[in-house]
Amino acid sequence: MLIGGEWVPSLSGEWADVVSPGRRGVVLARVPEGTEADADRAVQAAQAAFPAWAKLHFSQRQKALLKIADALEARVEDLAVLTAADTGNALRTQARPEANTLVNLFRYFGGVAGEFKGTVLPAGDDQLQYTRREPLGVVAGILPWNSPLMIAGMKTPAALAAGNTLVLKTAEDAPLTILLLAEICNEFLPPGVLNVVTGRGHVIGEALVTHPGVHKVSFTGSTRVGIGVGEKAAKRLAHVSLELGGKSPNIVFPDACTSELIDETATGVLTAMRFTRQGQSCTAGSRLFVHADVYDAFLEKLTEKVRALKVGDPLDEATDMGSIINQKQYDQVVNYIKDGKSQPNVRVLLDGEDFTADDLDGFYQGPTILAGVGNDWRVAQEEIFGPVLVAIPWTDRDDVIAMANDSTYGLAAYVWSQDLTAALDTANRIESGWVQVNQGGGQVIGQAYGGYKMSGIGREFSIEGAIEAFTQTKQINVKLNV
Numbered sequence: 192m193l194i195g196g197e198w199v200p201s202l203s204g205e206w207a208d209v210v211s212p213g214r215r216g217v218v219l220a221r222v223p224e225g226t227e228a229d230a231d232r233a234v235q236a237a238q239a240a241f242p243a244w245a246k247l248h249f250s251q252r253q254k255a256l257l258k259i260a261d262a263l264e265a266r267v268e269d270l271a272v273l274t275a276a277d278t279g280n281a282l283r284t285q286a287r288p289e290a291n292t293l294v295n296l297f298r299y300f301g302g303v304a305g306e307f308k309g310t311v312l313p314a315g316d317d318q319l320q321y322t323r324r325e326p327l328g329v330v331a332g333i334l335p336w337n338s339p340l341m342i343a344g345m346k347t348p349a350a351l352a353a354g355n356t357l358v359l360k361t362a363e364d365a366p367l368t369i370l371l372l373a374e375i376c377n378e379f380l381p382p383g384v385l386n387v388v389t390g391r392g393h394v395i396g397e398a399l400v401t402h403p404g405v406h407k408v409s410f411t412g413s414t415r416v417g418i419g420v421g422e423k424a425a426k427r428l429a430h431v432s433l434e435l436g437g438k439s440p441n442i443v444f445p446d447a448c449t450s451e452l453i454d455e456t457a458t459g460v461l462t463a464m465r466f467t468r469q470g471q472s473c474t475a476g477s478r479l480f481v482h483a484d485v486y487d488a489f490l491e492k493l494t495e496k497v498r499a500l501k502v503g504d505p506l507d508e509a510t511d512m513g514s515i516i517n518q519k520q521y522d523q524v525v526n527y528i529k530d531g532k533s534q535p536n537v538r539v540l541l542d543g544e545d546f547t548a549d550d551l552d553g554f555y556q557g558p559t560i561l562a563g564v565g566n567d568w569r570v571a572q573e574e575i576f577g578p579v580l581v582a583i584p585w586t587d588r589d590d591v592i593a594m595a596n597d598s599t600y601g602l603a604a605y606v607w608s609q610d611l612t613a614a615l616d617t618a619n620r621i622e623s624g625w626v627q628v629n630q631g632g633g634q635v636i637g638q639a640y641g642g643y644k645m646s647g648i649g650r651e652f653s654i655e656g657a658i659e660a661f662t663q664t665k666q667i668n669v670k671l672n673v
């Protein structure tokens with residue numbers, strides 16, 4: 192773990208194996224099993240580094256972040272390969288873009304470091320009334336395993352640019368890329384500005400959430416754990432952002448399925464479903480609503496494309512879709528597929544359970560597409576976090592919007608139509624923090640991002656969001672003798 196600029200084991204002396212998702216039984220590394228005492232010393236190191244870091248001219252923090260961006264860029268292939276090994280995300284389709292996004296995020300937030308600034312009120316010549324956007328102090332960033340570098344990139348450079356110091360807690364299943372990120376950052380940051388700890392959520396994660404020295408908890412993970420984190424942070428009124436789960440709708444209109452457009456729309460839906468990240472994405476468009484007029488034709492086209500994805504070793508350049516993170520997640524996905532397949536009148540267009548490959552020994556699964564699904568089925572309501580897409584027909588716009596909104600989640604949504612009025616009316620009425628029209632890619636740098644409903648609280652990703660999320664406002668009113 193990186194604490195106060197030094198690489199240290201856990202005070203407990205315990206270690207945990209990091210097991211490969213793509214090669215069953217292969218231990219990639221071991222990392223310290225961090226405890227409450229380790230959380231405490233990481234927070235102390237961050238507290239000690241805070242005053243000097245916070246009072247720097249912003250351009251000094253900017254310089255450090257931009258140097259880190261360059262250094263990350265020089266190591267981007269190492270970061271990508273390690274992502275593929277550690278998370279099971281395929282190198283070409285996922286891991287490399289994720290590592291590049293990390294670089295871009297450091298560059299972006301380094302670039303806008305001077306924007307964490309206050310305002311002056313036009314209060315007359317005898318008054319100076321101004322605000323300062325002051326950093327919060329120590330931020331604890333708690334990370335999931337599905338795309339750790341990208342999510343660390345959504346928190347780290349913004350929190351640091353604003354003048355905070357940071358303790359990042361890695362996910363148990365995929366800590367390695369974050370340790371490499373820390374190693375690179377450590378060359379350019381004063382000791383204690385960025386600390387990284389490893390260990391279990393209910394031990395060191397909870398110790399960070401309840402630590403009185405942590406002023407903000409920035410959590411990305413499941414809704415279940417996020418609710419507990421929010422409750423505990425609220426007990427001491429710590430600031431908190433929660434980026435949680437999703438069950439996002441993809442709504443396909445007939446005019447997106449003309450003979451010219453059907454191919455492009457199907458590719459877009461495949462991307463939006465995040466099949467190439469094994470569906471392990473909070474923004475996966477995993478509920479597909481297709482207009483009844485084009486339902487069969489569109490699903491046929493989509494199934495043909497999804498069937499062509501090459502599932503395989505995440506480190507192989509030819510692979511489109513890598514491996515699921517671990518046995519527990521694998522079993523959970525299989526149980527959802529079985530549950531979906533057991534429902535009356537379901538049509539199995541693609542069955543991930545059928546996937547076999549003799550040369551692979553890891554948590555591999557093929558993509559699944561279920562048609563004729565009811566919006567109230569478990570597979571349509573619960574976040575599966577696997578490569579399982581459910582398709583539901585619709586005929587009336589009001590009805591499909593109501594079905595899309597009939598969810599406890601509200602993270603992302605995708606609308607496919609050439610009719611601007613229909614597309615924007617739908618986008619405006621969907622209860623989600625992020626809606627895309629006629630495209631299905633990932634977040635772009637600078638955009639707002641965060642959840643409605645049980646998908647979370649807070650926005651950290653855009654500059655406006657980051658200013659809100661990583662600073663607090665102080666108003667200063669001065670009487671001038673003029």
Ligand code: NAD
Nearest residue numbers: 334335336361362392393396397412413416434435436473
């Ligand atoms: P998780 O909630 O199990 O764990 C997330 C992190 O929280 C891990 O580091 C874990 O160790 C830690 N943790 C667990 N218990 C804790 C506790 N009691 N106190 C403090 N920390 C604790 O989630 P996961 O399985 O790692 O990730 C998958 C989930 O994350 C999915 O639900 C997915 O939708 C969500 N996710 C959301 C976003 C987003 O931006 N909204 C992005 C990625 C993943």
